[in-house]
Amino acid sequence: MSSIKITSNTSGEGMLRVAFATKDLExxxxxxxxxxxxxxxxxxxxxxxLSxxxxxxxxxxxxxxxxxxxxDIVYFTNVGAIAAAKLINSGIFTIKYKDVVGIDxxxxxxxxxxxxxxxxxxKKIIEKKAA
Structure with missing residues (x-):
């Protein structure tokens, strides 16, 4: 596993950190x-x-x-039940789209x-981060 840092952003009020499962970055x-x-x-x-x-x-x-x-939130086209449970138990909200949707x-x-x-x-995500 590796990550490529694009920009650095300071955390502000109401900031969401969101991951998109993507092949083309779009x-x-x-x-x-x-x-x-x-x-x-x-x-x-x-x-x-894009961070x-x-x-x-x-x-x-x-x-x-x-x-x-x-x-805070991860988006994908599908997920298995065990993986979904592990994400949710880790405090990550999951969103599934059946169709391809643009990240923008x-x-x-x-x-x-x-x-x-x-x-x-x-609101729950924001309140949790502010606590």
Whole structure:
């Protein structure tokens, strides 16, 4: 497992750290268990930035979950039951899309939620980080 640091962002109020299982760094287009990389974004009310790309070097659920430590939400096209349970037990909220969705579209949607009335799961993430 390796990661490539793109930018450094200071943690601010309402900041979400989100991972996208992606093959092309543009779309949510990978199954969690077979993902070769995750694009990690920091999203706040005022900014969206790609902070790093975490590479998955071997197919091992426990190592992949550990690689995502500190992530608030992970997106993918599918996930097995055991992997989903391990993610949730690690405090990572999971979101599954059956169809390929653009990362830009999803990051913008999250930012809009932060600037409006976030759903309960987003509020819970923010409250947990502020505590």
């Amino acid at each position: 779309n949510i287009d990978s199954h969690f268990g077979s993902a070769k990389q995750f694009a990690i974004y920091d999203i706040s009310k005022s900014s969206i930035s 790093e790309i975490k590479k998955v070097d071997e197919k091992d659920t426990d190592k992949t979950v550990a690689l995502l430590k500190g992530i 579209e999803e990051t913008k949607k999250l930012q809009d939620m932060l600037n409006a009335n976030p759903p309960p799961f987003i």
